[in-house]
Amino acid sequence: MATESKRVRGLGIFGKLFLAFLLAALVPLLITWYFARQRAVQDASEIGEQQLKAVANRLGDKVESWLRVNQQSLVEHAATAAMQSMRPEIQKPILISLSLYQPWSFLVFTIGPDGMSVARNDNLAQINYSDRVYFKDVAGGKPIGQQVVISRTINKPSWVVAVPIRDP
Numbered sequence: 001m002a003t004e005s006k007r008v009r010g011l012g013i014f015g016k017l018f019l020a021f022l023l024a025a026l027v028p029l030l031i032t033w034y035f036a037r038q039r040a041v042q043d044a045s046e047i048g049e050q051q052l053k054a055v056a057n058r059l060g061d062k063v064e065s066w067l068r069v070n071q072q073s074l075v076e077h078a079a080t081a082a083m084q085s086m087r088p089e090i091q092k093p094i095l096i097s098l099s100l101y102q103p104w105s106f107l108v109f110t111i112g113p114d115g116m117s118v119a120r121n122d123n124l125a126q127i128n129y130s131d132r133v134y135f136k137d138v139a140g141g142k143p144i145g146q147q148v149v150i151s152r153t154i155n156k157p158s159w160v161v162a163v164p165i166r167d168p
Helices: 002-009 013-078 088-101 133-139
Strands: 109-111 117-120 145-150 157-162
Touching (some): 013 157, 088 117, 133 145
Antiparallel strands (some): 109 117, 145 157
16 A cells, blocks of 8 residues: 555656756746747848848849940940941941840841831841830930830840930
């Protein structure tokens, strides 16, 4: 009967002290872990946001630089007598040369005042561009016209940049 009372009694002093020490150690540890986890998530979010902003700024600067270089190139070519002549047989070699030395320009063309293409670096027939925003902008007097379109030539997104050809 004495052995049965020991079994029913439950935890001894060692078990009680073990549980008390375990609880005393785990509670601060869990509280510390909770706040450290929150801080780590917040820091990771802030660092990610800063990195995305930095990448976006660098990318924006590169796009702006690319646009300015290409705009300047187009302005320089538009100022030549060959381009100002608006004669396809004179413009076409220049347009082919532009497309060869600027490989990202898969299509280089000139548009007349009526919106119809005058010359192109490919051999396609004339196309009416009078409905395009970049043509309307340049025809309206803006120094540059640009539009992101789905190209009718390659059926892919394209960024069209246009400058006016003016006879001085």
